[in-house]
Amino acid sequence: MSSPIKAYLVGGGIGSLAAAAFLIRDGGIEGKQIVILEAAALLGGAGDAERGYSMRGGRMLTTDNYECTWDLFRSIPSLAQPAMSVYEETLAFNQQHASHAKARLIDQRRAKPAVASMGFSMQDRLELLKLSSAEETALGSSCITDHLSPEFFQTRFWLMWATTFAFQPWHSAVEFRRYLHRFMLEFTRIETLAGVKRTVLNQYDALVRPLQHWLEAKGVQLWSDCTVTDLDHKIADGEFVVIGLHCTLKGRHESLILADGDLVFVQNGSMTDASSLGSMHAAPARLGKAHNGGWTLWEKLAEARPSFGKPAVFNSSVARSEWTSFTVTLKDPAFFDQMQSLTGNEAGTGGLVTFKDSNWLLSIVLAHQPHFANQPPDVQVFWGYGLFSDRIGNYVAKPMDECTGAELLQELRGHLRFDPSTTQTANCIPCRMPYITSMFLPRSAGDRPPPVPPGTRNFAFISQFVEVPLDTVFTVEYSVRAAQMAVYQLLGISRTIPPVTPHDASLHVRFEALLKALS
């Protein structure tokens, strides 16, 4: 009798966790047959009120899209309310705390410029319509700036769209076009972020922890501090078949031998690779890909195998992919109170507030409190980021990525014109992420492998660096969809993967969006 199939998942991001859940729920694989190998010492975890909280990013989701994510989280019970699924819990939370930003932009006069009109000229409208109706093949590896004139990047639309989704003018025109189509509904409400859904707590506590809990209860093994350094393979009937894995587990070299039929899923590359934290008194260290080795396995596998993609397209230009974020822990409500009176939004209802004239293009988000499962009631936490972290600030004569937490707060207070007393109790932890928008860099067809590359038998990639037709990277949905595609293809599961909702095909939506573009 042959032994049951085992599955090895390299990387412990949400993509791998989702794949493990699909293997169990839809593939009938027993949890104890699944091993997740993660290089980081901890799977998630985000500080406490004393040391200060830290999150690399806030999370914006929608319920009009994110089809695979909700398909998954309809099956995962909430930790706080086990009678509800995470999906139901999130929906109920958003009904109570709907997003409706009243201060999406703030200018250098500390005023809220009108945002109902997008500020387009006729030329902007024509160029935008032309770009959104072009075929991906025609756009090739071009940049957004190849299609839109300099004036477009001064419009309110660009400021709001770019800071909502973290686009830079030099990013991929294909990706920007995908966003215009995928998030066409947001086009009509980008100024209030009314379509945005938030998780009850930060992404780790609200999505990852319940999923991890469900997987562990099913017997899935999660190995942390375990870097997979290489795969052994053979060629059988012309197909690439993985037969072994080499890893460094808590400093020791280990080899795992695969049996016939076993499966391997690899998270190739990571947008958070080489990210580093600073403190109130220290800027984050300047790390690069050599420090973490998060790209190394993909680089090894892709060498001389064009069907495995081209990592160098995504990891060779930190100057075009880096930005810095920061998380602030406060023990005095003064900052939140003053933000509420400035913006007109209670925390959790406003979404991003962008300082449109800031050299760093600084934005902050005050989420509903508490934002962490272990956050005491008298503590508040907020998050912010700057798209241009290599520029000198307006109130601090330093590039953002060289600033300490105290200097970031000084810059922020300058834009807000808040007294130093509002951040007297603050602990601001900066986070530098050199590859955070690497998946937006201009690419050509074939630079990203499909989840299951052609000519492979038991092997798949799951990440932001695989090709998923129509879908948009820099979303949880992309990683979950890639996971579902990989698992279904390798196991031959016939259940339908929820398709990308064709909002852009609806005449009604297109008409609304067109009206908006013409305003």
Ligand SMILES: Cc1cc2nc3c(=O)[nH]c(=O)nc-3n(C[C@H](O)[C@H](O)[C@H](O)COP(=O)(O)OP(=O)(O)OC[C@H]3O[C@@H](n4cnc5c(N)ncnc54)[C@H](O)[C@@H]3O)c2cc1C
């Ligand atoms: C700042 C920020 C803001 C975001 N905002 C949003 C948002 O608003 N909305 C939204 O939908 N999404 C958002 N996202 C994106 C979303 O969080 C990502 O899509 C998701 O986290 C990526 O998950 P992943 O599993 O594909 O990859 P990752 O989380 O990058 O996981 C890959 C893992 O693989 C590990 N690994 C790599 N190589 C090896 C190896 N050889 N051996 C062992 N382990 C290895 C890495 O250590 C890493 O933990 C945001 C992300 C960030 C960072």
